[in-house]
Amino acid sequence: MKREAQNYIDNKLKPPKSFYNWCFSQIPTYKWSNKEKTILASNRKNCSVIERNLRKNSSMTFFGKLRVFGIILVTAKRIEIQSYAFWNRVEEGKEIIKFELVNFEQFAEEEHVKVTRQNNKYWYGLTAIHGGLSGGPYSTIEFFPNSWEDKIKNMSELRYLEIPHIYFREIESMYKYRTEIEFLQKIKAHRLAKEVMYQEINYSRGSCRKSVDMRIINAKWLKENKPFFKNTNKSFIEFELARRIKQRNGKLVPGIEEYLDYRDINKIPTNIGIVRFQNWIIKNEVDFSYYLDYLNLMRDLNIAIDSENIIMPKNLVIAHDNAVKLLYQMKNEVEEQQYKVRFEKIKDLEKMIDNYAFIVPKKASDLLTEGKALSHCVGGSNYIKQHIEGKTTIIFVRDKQDLEKSFYTLEYKNGQIYQLRGKHNCDPTKDVQEAANKWAKLLKSKTKVLQHS
Incomplete structure (x- = not known):
């Protein structure tokens, strides 16, 4: 039976006093003064002071800036990310600061738990505290410098991994896939281990997709394909490209991974040899998204994609432009009316x-x-x-x-x-x-x- 979210909060790791002192030090206090008088909003010493002229109409009651501070706490069996929202306001020249735990993540006992505070109660999930340009629960958070990276590398459940560097958002994938990462590092499959660890994005030739598909990679898959990756820098994309090209009765041409994603193989016309097609792609440095647009043009023009000169034109740009011209002539009048x-x-x-x-x-x-x-x-x-x-x-x-x-x-x-x-x-x-x-x-x-x- 799943525990109540509050139970995780009741049993969370306790931040040190130095964390709270650091949080308060990040929040400025206020000072108003003139020749005769000085008013301090608080007696805090280890923070910046915003100084203002003291006048008869000085505003002495207002809200300050909402701040979110985080701390990552690490033990041998737990990693926790705790986020605290701090509200400060001034009432009649006196500063008031309140704070509460608003987001909580725990990695322990094979589980990743997310808890948030809403309507004075803790629920499962996370809450975006600031909208900002990117939004999200961590969009403007400031983390306490407590050497959490070293603690994760040396004392947490992830200590058996070789971790070159770590950003807090990467903890989730490292924890979730630590068994797979450890296996890959032991067989010195350096590239694939890194792809799994950091969930890298492949931006090659305009694509923007994850470099690995963790729906495929599991213990059985790793064991079966160990010979392919052992002692190599081969990537997941190279493996899947080779596998899917083999299904087309071909072999991978070195360098094709710079132009094709394995998910593109089923979009290649079947009326051409897959090796010849790869060589054509590499020789002409074809942008595959541009090529797909060319194929769509052929379909729009009801031109059968069944011959080599159509599938692999000598000059793709000219073929594409000619197709655009022809299609434009056919659709121009209708499209222009719709576009108005x-x-x-x-x-x-x-x-x-x-x-x-x-x-x-x-x-x-x-x-x-x-x-x-x-x-x-x-x-x-x-x-x-x-x-x-x-x-x-x-x-x-x-x-x-x-x-x-x-x-x-x-x-x-x-x-x-x-x-x-x-x-x-x-x-x-x-x-x-x-x-x-x-x-x-x-x-x-x-x-x-x-x-x-």
Whole structure:
């Protein structure tokens, strides 16, 4: 029978007094003064002091800033992450500080437990204390420096692992998969051990997926595939690519992992040899997402994908562009009429921010022009269709001194920037990214306009 959440709080590890002293030291106190008089909000010494002029109309009653402080406590059998919210306020010149435990995580006895405080009671789960840009229970937390990393490495249940470095958010995966990690480290499967330990993300060629699938990796799988990984730096992606390519009666061509994710194999047309296809991908440095858009164009044009010159065109960019032109000719009139309605709903998204203009395409065909100018796939039928239907929103980012010249293209989807790319899919500069973040922040209240409109 599952224990009440309160039981975990009643039996939690006790933070040292130095933690509370540190928390209070992070909270400033207040001082008002003039030539005749000085008023101190508190007699705390080990904190900063905000000084203000004392006047007849000085505000002496107000709320301070909500602060969240955390501590990670470690024993041989437990790891706990405790988060405390501190509220300070001043009433008639006197400071009042209150605090309570608001979020709690415990790793012990093969369990990971999450407990939060809501409505004066503890429940299972975690609560976002601050909204912020990223939100979440730890978005603005400050952790007490108590050498918790060394304690986890040397005295916790994770002490048998070789841990190069650790961030508090990585404790969960390390604890959950410590048996698998230990096994991989013992057989010197360095790359896979690291992927499991840190739950790495693979950003290769525009993809953004976890490098490992822990639904697949278990004790049986590790034992069966030990020969493949032992004493190597082979990754999970390499293994799955090799396995799935073998299912297509082929073998893995070295270097293909830079271009293909194993989950892409079933998207490759079956009318071509898988080895020939890999060599074509590598030779032409094909962006697979761009290739998939090309295949969608062929389907939209009712062109059978059953011959080598269609599946592997000599020049993918030319083949893609020709397909776009043909499809555009077929769909132009209908799309432009549909887009007039969509444009009216999103035209107010145009903003000038810093040195940049965020421009809504005036016509659906503008996406085709943008894609050509910047040599990326925003001009593909899939992007145009989704933009018209409101499933995504394409915005042109321009230098405000040259509004007619294509610069960067932004895709806004599900209330956030989905991607921001320049010529040949290059990443944005720091100032462009910062301006885009400001633009996105302004749109938070308009999310409903962007979705399903």
